Amino acid sequence: MENIIYKIDPNANRNTALQQASNHIKATLQSKFGSSYVISADAFIDADKNWSHEIQVRQGNKIGAAVGLKWEKSNPNVVLLDASESSKIGNIITISVLLLFLVIGGYMGYNKIEPFAFLPGYRIAAGLGGLFALIPGIILVFILKSILLKGEKEQNAQLVNEVRQVIQNISANNI
Structure with missing residues (x-):
């Protein structure tokens, strides 16, 4: 618009x-x-x-x-x-799900847990792991919003x- x-x-x-x-x-x-x-x-x-x-x-x-x-x-x-x-519900869903996926992806990248074990370094791996994990998080946000706010x-x-x-x-x- x-x-x-x-x-x-x-x-x-x-x-x-x-x-x-x-x-x-x-x-x-x-x-x-x-x-x-x-x-x-x-x-x-x-x-x-x-x-x-x-x-x-x-x-x-x-x-x-x-x-x-x-x-x-x-x-x-x-x-x-x-x-x-x-x-309010849409904002809560978006923030909580994306934050959760960001933290989990960062943790997995930092600790070399598959599928993020290939990422270089620790800090870079944590950042990239968090960013990579946001992709399924965004998909989940759209699914949850469409179900809960239908x-x-x-x-x-x-x-x-x-x-x-x-x-x-x-x-x-x-x-």
């Missing part, structure tokens, strides 16, 4: 303009979805060369969308917005589309 452009005031302080943009988007989402969804945002950090921020729209642990805000110093008058699926897939897709429409309207009114 393509990014949506949100223009910020070029004459204002960079951090103030980004904070205002974030607050405006969060307030608009709150007014649209606040009665049936929980709207939350990451802690605001000051912008350096690149800056990103995320606002979540969630209902329970399995249903959710996230609005990503991204600003780059190379294009200082624009914040790029994007909506994607983001459920019933909510349609509702998540609908929520992401509604959030995308809201941020497109915000962007259209901003230009």
Whole structure:
């Protein structure tokens, strides 16, 4: 999906303009979805060369969308917005499974356990073993997410589309 452009005031302080943009988007989402969804945002950090921020729209642990805000110093008058699926259960599955496979692969590489016994050195073998182990981990994440979040897939897709429409309207009114 393509990014949506949100223009910020070029004459204002960079951090103030980004904070205002974030607050405006969060307030608009709150007014649209606040009665049936929980709207939350990451802690605001000051912008350096690149800056990103995320606002979540969630209902329970399995249903959710996230609005990503991204600003780059190379294009200082624009914040790029994007909506994607983001459920708590999906995030927990992804982080826990990938971390587990990374640690097991690193351990197997470091201790020269097959199938990673061919890897050179100890530190390099641990790093490469962890990276190689991420491949089946990614596959397992997709399988687990499709099984555990099967019933909510349609509702998540609908929520992401509604959030995308809201941020497109915000962007259209901003230009």
